[in-house]
Amino acid sequence: MAIRRGRGVAAINYPTGMNLGGDPTQALVHSTPTGNFMVTLSSVDLGQGMKQIMAQICAETIGVPTDRVVVDTADTDTGPHCMGTFASRGTHRAGNAVIQAAREARQVMLEVAAEELEVNASDLETDGQGNILVKGAPQKSISIFDVALSAHFKRGRSISGRGMFLIPRSYPEKETGAMKPSTCYAHACTVAEVEVDDETGEVTVLTVKNVFEIGRALNPKMVEQQLVGGSWMGISHALYETTEPYYPNRDHGGTDFNQYLMPGPGDLAETEIIVLERPSADGPYGAKGPGEMCANPQIPAVANAVFDAVGVRIDTLPITPERILRALKAQAAN
Amino acid sequence: MELRKNYFADVRRDDLHEIGQPRPRSDSPGHVTGKTAFFADRNFPGMLHLKMVRSPHHHARIRSIDTSEAEKHPGVVKILTAKDVPHNVYTILILIQIGPEDETVLADGKVRWKGEAVVAVLAETERAAQEAAAKVKVDYEVLPAVFDMQEALKPGAPLVNEYHGQNYYLYDSGECRKVRFGDVEAGFTGADHVLEQSYQSSPIEHAPTETTGCVVAPEGNDRFTCYTNTQAMFFTLDNTSIILQMPGSKLHFVGGTVGGGFGGKVDVIVEPIAILGAKLTGRPVCFIYSREEEMQISSPRAAEKVVIKDGVMKDGRIVARKVTGYTDAGAYSRHSPYGAQKGAGHYPGPYTIPNVWIDTYCVYTNRTPSSAMRGFGVTIGDFALEVQMDKLARLIGMDPLEFRFINAYRDGDMKAHRQPTEGAALIECMQEASRAANWPVAEKYMAMSSYVKGA
Numbered sequence: 001m002a003i004r005r006g007r008g009v010a011a012i013n014y015p016t017g018m019n020l021g022g023d024p025t026q027a028l029v030h031s032t033p034t035g036n037f038m039v040t041l042s043s044v045d046l047g048q049g050m051k052q053i054m055a056q057i058c059a060e061t062i063g064v065p066t067d068r069v070v071v072d073t074a075d076t077d078t079g080p081h082c083m084g085t086f087a088s089r090g091t092h093r094a095g096n097a098v099i100q101a102a103r104e105a106r107q108v109m110l111e112v113a114a115e116e117l118e119v120n121a122s123d124l125e126t127d128g129q130g131n132i133l134v135k136g137a138p139q140k141s142i143s144i145f146d147v148a149l150s151a152h153f154k155r156g157r158s159i160s161g162r163g164m165f166l167i168p169r170s171y172p173e174k175e176t177g178a179m180k181p182s183t184c185y186a187h188a189c190t191v192a193e194v195e196v197d198d199e200t201g202e203v204t205v206l207t208v209k210n211v212f213e214i215g216r217a218l219n220p221k222m223v224e225q226q227l228v229g230g231s232w233m234g235i236s237h238a239l240y241e242t243t244e245p246y247y248p249n250r251d252h253g254g255t256d257f258n259q260y261l262m263p264g265p266g267d268l269a270e271t272e273i274i275v276l277e278r279p280s281a282d283g284p285y286g287a288k289g290p291g292e293m294c295a296n297p298q299i300p301a302v303a304n305a306v307f308d309a310v311g312v313r314i315d316t317l318p319i320t321p322e323r324i325l326r327a328l329k330a331q332a333a334n
Numbered sequence: 335m336e337l338r339k340n341y342f343a344d345v346r347r348d349d350l351h352e353i354g355q356p357r358p359r360s361d362s363p364g365h366v367t368g369k370t371a372f373f374a375d376r377n378f379p380g381m382l383h384l385k386m387v388r389s390p391h392h393h394a395r396i397r398s399i400d401t402s403e404a405e406k407h408p409g410v411v412k413i414l415t416a417k418d419v420p421h422n423v424y425t426i427l428i429l430i431q432i433g434p435e436d437e438t439v440l441a442d443g444k445v446r447w448k449g450e451a452v453v454a455v456l457a458e459t460e461r462a463a464q465e466a467a468a469k470v471k472v473d474y475e476v477l478p479a480v481f482d483m484q485e486a487l488k489p490g491a492p493l494v495n496e497y498h499g500q501n502y503y504l505y506d507s508g509e510c511r512k513v514r515f516g517d518v519e520a521g522f523t524g525a526d527h528v529l530e531q532s533y534q535s536s537p538i539e540h541a542p543t544e545t546t547g548c549v550v551a552p553e554g555n556d557r558f559t560c561y562t563n564t565q566a567m568f569f570t571l572d573n574t575s576i577i578l579q580m581p582g583s584k585l586h587f588v589g590g591t592v593g594g595g596f597g598g599k600v601d602v603i604v605e606p607i608a609i610l611g612a613k614l615t616g617r618p619v620c621f622i623y624s625r626e627e628e629m630q631i632s633s634p635r636a637a638e639k640v641v642i643k644d645g646v647m648k649d650g651r652i653v654a655r656k657v658t659g660y661t662d663a664g665a666y667s668r669h670s671p672y673g674a675q676k677g678a679g680h681y682p683g684p685y686t687i688p689n690v691w692i693d694t695y696c697v698y699t700n701r702t703p704s705s706a707m708r709g710f711g712v713t714i715g716d717f718a719l720e721v722q723m724d725k726l727a728r729l730i731g732m733d734p735l736e737f738r739f740i741n742a743y744r745d746g747d748m749k750a751h752r753q754p755t756e757g758a759a760l761i762e763c764m765q766e767a768s769r770a771a772n773w774p775v776a777e778k779y780m781a782m783s784s785y786v787k788g789a
Contacts, residue, residue: 007771007773008724008734009724009734009735009738009767009771009773010716010720010723011684011720011723011738011742011760011763011764011767012683012684012716012719012720013683013684013743013758013760014709014712015676015679015680015712019672019675019676019679019711020675020679022430042567042568042590043567043590044564044565044566044567044589044590044592044595045361045590045591045592046565046592046594046595046596046599047365047592047593047594047595049359049361051360051361052357052359052360052361055360056352056353056355056357057352057353059351059352060350060351060352060353063351065351065352066352066355066357067360073590074567074587074588074589074590074591075586075587075588075590076567076568076571076585076586076587076588077586079567081568082566082567082568083566083568083569084564084565084566084567084568084569084600085565085566085595086565086566086595086597086600086706128351128352169430172507172511172675172678172679172751174506174507174508174512175507175512175514176512176513176514176515176752177507177511177512177513177514177515177678177679177692177750177751177752178751178752179679179751179752179753180751180753181676181679181680181751181753182679184756184757185684185757185758187684187758187759187760187762187763188763189760189763189764189766189767190767191767191770191771191773193771209767209770209771211763211764211766211767211770212763213341213759213760213762213763215757216346216353216354217337217354218353218354219354219355219356219357220335220337220354220355220356221356221357221358222356222359223335224335227335228335230708233708237538237713238717241538241539241541242536242537242538243536243537243538243539243629243630243634243702244536244537244637244701245536247534247536247537247637248481248482248483248637248662248699248701249481250392250448250481250701253629253630254539254629255625255626255629255630256625256626256629257541257625260539260541260629262541272770273335273336274335274336274338274766274767274770275335275336275337275338276338276341276342276759276762276763276766277337277339277341277342277346278341278342278345278346278757278759278762278784279342279345279346280757281756281757285350285353286346291708292708292709292712292713293709293712295708295709295713296709296712296713296716296717297716297720299713299716299717300716300717300718300719300720300721300724301720303717303720303721303724304720304721304724304734307724313721313725315531315532315533315534315718315721316533316534316535316536317534317535317536317714317717318536318538
């Protein structure tokens with residue numbers, strides 16, 4: 001009886017957005033009298049930080065700092081339609097809608113600035129700090145604060161924009177299955193290292209090294225929180241979780257967190273996250289949706305590592321100590 | 335976390351002001367100081383609590399329902415049964431033309447899974463609602479149930495859901511979604527080795543911090559405001575409008591601050607019945623799942639069975655792959671026909687294989703309806719595919735990582751569903767993993783690229 005060590009690898013891809021498309025999202029953007037910007041959506045922030053990302057996308061597109069953008073979301077009386085937050089679609093779909101709305105608002109903003117500065121709008125650029133400058137002559141400038149005041153009280157212009165993003169729905173061909181499931185894919189490769197106690201069947205995940213390619217890390221800190229959380233969830237899925245431990249038998253399902261097992265802080269693997277960015281052709285600033293895929297590669301990587309450690313295949317999830325011990329017993333009997 | 339900027343630097347702008355910046359989240363201080371308002375923080379004078387009477391049987395005919403004792407229970411204000419729901423038979427994906435309507439808001443004549451909602455009790459307190467629910471008498475005639483997908487697909491199996499007429503979802507392509515590419519049988523014939531393996535998963539729980547629920551307030555002008563933690567505002571509003579036969583203009587949904595979803599909050603379950611309760615009593619109503627309901631009543635991730643048969647050459651090329659996927663929808667569709675179909679679009683994984691055959695089935699059984707969950711349609715498929723890849727590599731005596739490089743898809747490669755590959759990055763992920771995990775592979779694999787040769 002011994003503690004045995006093994007490692008396993010898995011490589012995956014994952015589609016962004018609702019399968020086969022047909023899932024629209026809209027956004028509205030408008031300026032307040034003093035040049036702050038409101039983004040109005042009906043999208044839902046599940047805790048992943050969607051509001052923050054929409055603010056950064058709007059800010060980048062308009063050309064203001066992020067703290068000048070406020071996101072008002074998920075009120076059906078004010079927010080235009082969004083299909084919802086699922087299918088790794090929030091950032092990609094809503095982000096594109098926000099960009100379109102923000103571009104339209106930016107254009108009006110530049111036109112008002114052009115009138116104030118007596119130049120062509122096409123000769124203007126933003127400095128990202130809240131000012132509009134004449135290209136090549138940055139001493140000739142106006143603040144967005146003043147542009148918004150002018151638009152509201154002097155020139156009667158609404159600095160606002162409408163955005164809509166829709167990937168037309170694809171219908172699978174009946175016989176061949178020809179279809180377009182998605183327009184862009186995120187990628188991952190995970191290597192997991194485990195210890196398996198061949199006396200108790202217990203698995204300890206020592207390290208998990210995840211490489212994720214996500215198009216563009218719009219906010220690296222928030223990407224990190226999502227990817228670390230996903231990696232934990234993948235390990236939990238591989239080794240611990242089920243509402244029906246003896247599926248298809250319906251009995252013995254957990255009804256609280258004493259009975260429904262998940263790894264606690266003491267069970268966390270040493271987690272490494274490496275991010276690559278190959279911008280997607282149709283993503284907001286190249287972003288893809290990593291929300292779901294980040295919890296997938298750990299499951300087969302752990303399963304493969306268990307085999308590498310003790311030489312038995314557990315092809316049924318979750319990989320419980322009971323299943324490992326039964327497989328070891330069967331192996332010994334052969 | 336490390337950003338490896340050396341990859342794909344030629345196709346990326348890194349000179350942006352706000353994008354790519356690790357700005358602190360504006361909602362974090364509220365979350366960590368307990369100041370953020372979630373739906374359950376809404377409290378209204380006179381608010382009623384809704385509790386469900388649920389089926390104790392996996393499959394049964396309802397002979398009769400007697401609510402007389404429950405109605406007399408102190409604090410009970412209203413009791414709802416199927417006849418009170420204007421459009422009781424529904425299915426959520428009807429909004430994108432994926433029917434048929436196959437599920438009841440409140441059971442009508444039959445229950446198809448243990449835990450199904452039968453009677454809704456509205457009372458002044460949660461305790462009164464709970465106690466009164468226990469006094470509702472339902473006379474059941476227990477019917478044979480089926481739990482195993484393979485058993486459910488056999489002729490003569492108990493019929494789970496009459497709205498489908500058979501124990502699988504009928505796609506326009508027939509009993510399963512199909513993908514056919516090349517000649518898979520010729521591929522097996524010409525292969526050096528053929529390996530067929532079966533993989534199985536169990537249902538799992540989303541385990542959000544905040545359980546599913548809503549608080550509804552009548553606005554006094556025939557409108558109802560519903561504070562909810564749904565993941566999809568208009569999806570829920572529009573389905574509610576259908577179920578209650580109420581114009582969408584009468585409904586106002588407020589949400590967007592949610593304590594975790596993971597796909598567990600895209601079913602439209604609590605809102606329609608709570609709004610109906612508010613309409614019929616004229617009082618605010620809250621309906622919030624207990625942790626037990628969240629774990630055993632709310633849809634889990636589907637159990638799946640995946641059978642993969644591969645033909646592989648000694649040099650590492652996979653020449654044929656046949657995948658048969660089964661998704662256990664439980665008693666009702668919810669999002670499972672969509673999930674099973676998503677699997678068909680995902681297989682054979684991120685590998686270029688010339689001969690592919692895919693069938694994905696959505697199967698009905700007498701268990702808690704499964705539905706959306708982070709990655710569904712793909713997650714279990716990836717478990718099966720990537721364990722299979724490990725087995726194939728060992729079968730031909732090849733390093734598992736090198737084996738994946740040989741088969742990895744690259745830009746321009748035709749996928750089984752007949753879309754050319756674009757924006758691939760699997761090879762680069764594996765190269766970086768090779769370095770990070772100190773898992774060396776031959777130099778020729780480290781020199782590969784996802785880009786099209788010569789482009």
